[in-house]
Amino acid sequence: GAVVSQHPSWVICKSGTSVKIECRSLDFQATTMFWYRQFPKQSLMLMATSNEGSKATYEQGVEKDKFLINHASLTLSTLTVTSAHPEDSSFYICSARGEEAYEQYFGPGTRLTVT
């Protein structure tokens, strides 16, 4: 099946710094990518929907200026957490969908810890 990768798999950063997380579709072109956040013992919460070449659509309550999403190509979307704070510590998961995919392909996730 299709593969989606994320980089890094985990990252520790200091409060106030910015962190970029990459999501790549390795063997297909992803016209749409989704970014989720998951806190311990909770479900995946959709943060934003990203379409190649256009601005991301953010879910209510997600600060678009804090969580910058760029989907510059059909195989890469990035999520940048700006001015990170300890409450941003979470597990961030991306997923990708091709033009005719009936499945949603998820990445392995990125564990962000802000100290």
Next chain:
Amino acid sequence: LAKTTQPISMDSYEGQEVNITCSHNNIATNDYITWYQQFPSQGPRFIIQGYKTKVTNEVASLFIPADRKSSTLSLPRVSLSDTAVYYCLVGDIPSGGSYIPTFGRGTSLIVHP
């Protein structure tokens, strides 16, 4: 209004068959039902997808009654490695662009020795 409702947790033993039921009373005509498995600190993994009746693959079966208001994921002869959270999602997948995978609370399955 939640699109899906699942039991929060289930317990089973190795070798048993496990059935996890998901309620989706407001399922639309074009909606498909998809189940995912998630291990701690990993992304969700696709298990099975269906529209009606029964679907079977190498890891699970999916039973969907005629009214499609619920579905049951059946895991035959579970092992310890099946301990995970299982999510049921419904959505108009064939529509492509308008389908946004939305996760409910999921069912935490614990398999005991």
